[in-house]
Amino acid sequence: MFLKSCRLKREEVQDFSVYPFSIPTIHHLDTLSLNQTVTFFVGENGSGKSTLLEAIADQIGFHTAGGSRQNVRAYNVHASESHLGDYLRLSWMPKVTDGFFLRAETFYQFASHIDEVDEDGFKSYGGKSLHHQSHGESFLSLFQHRFREKAIYLLDEPEAALSPAKQLTLLRILHDLEKEQNVQFIIATHSPILLGYPNAKIYEFDETIHEVAYEETSHVQISTYFLRNREKMLEELFKEQ
Structure with a gap:
């Protein structure tokens, strides 16, 4: 692992009632250990997982709309202003500059940018x-051809474009890269398939950020219950109020 932890510089936050510090998980954030090759952020929409991932990307120097350090000034698609990034301290050993967010x-806009600048x-x-x-x-194609060793990769909901079978392919790509022990992934996801990656650390975002099995x-739990009790669950869901 290259990135060992991230810490919220709480002493510099002037008002925790202002977004993004008002998000409960960010409000309670202190130091988050990132001591596994693969770390997952999981939680409901609006729980702060993508906000924190984006802030980490911002502090690494990646384009916050997606890309690497080389893309920061190269394309002008609107990038989110990572107000949180200025209040994070990242601890490295050693620090790496290669990687991708x-x-x-915003992947469509990134693809358009690559069309404009590609020369090889x-x-x-x-x-x-x-x-x-x-x-x-x-x-x-991005995962298989762009990702390489000695780099850190931040993925925000990569399952958005992947079928269940292709999610399994992504797991194999993670495995093949991890074998070299020279790469680190932090992934925000809703996918029970991706979360099943062996020996990964999983942080669940609800009121706080805490490690879970x-x-x-x-x-x-919801996916398992639905698959085992589909008819019962749908009956309850569609019941007249």
Whole structure:
């Protein structure tokens, strides 16, 4: 692991009632250990997992709309202003500068940027424009051809474009990269499939940020219950009020 932890500089926050410090998980954040090769952030929409991931990307120097350090000034798609980033302190050993921040919701704009600047026949993206691949294929092309050793990768909901079968492919890519023990992933996800990656650390975001086992995550529990009790659950869901 390169990034060992991130700490909220609470002493510099003037008002915890102001966004993003008003988000309960951020409000209670102190120091978060990142001592596994693969770390997952999981929680409901609005729980702060993507906000924290984006702030980490900002402090590393990645484009907060997605990309690497080389893309920071290269394309002008609107990037979120990471107000939280200025209040984070990252602890490294050693610090790395190579890597990538995948933000699913702005990936189209990133692909358009690559079309404009590519000079090597899209070698880092499978040999053809990301726009000439399906959404899922373009994600996997990025993972398979752009990701390499001695780097840190931040992925915000990578399952957004991936079928269950392709999510399994992503797990294999993570495994193959991890074997070299020279790469680190921090992934915000809703996917019970991705969360199943072996030996990963899982942080669940609700009122606080706390480590949980795979089977204890609400996403896994809800998905498991639905698959085992589909008819009963749908009957309750559609019941007249």
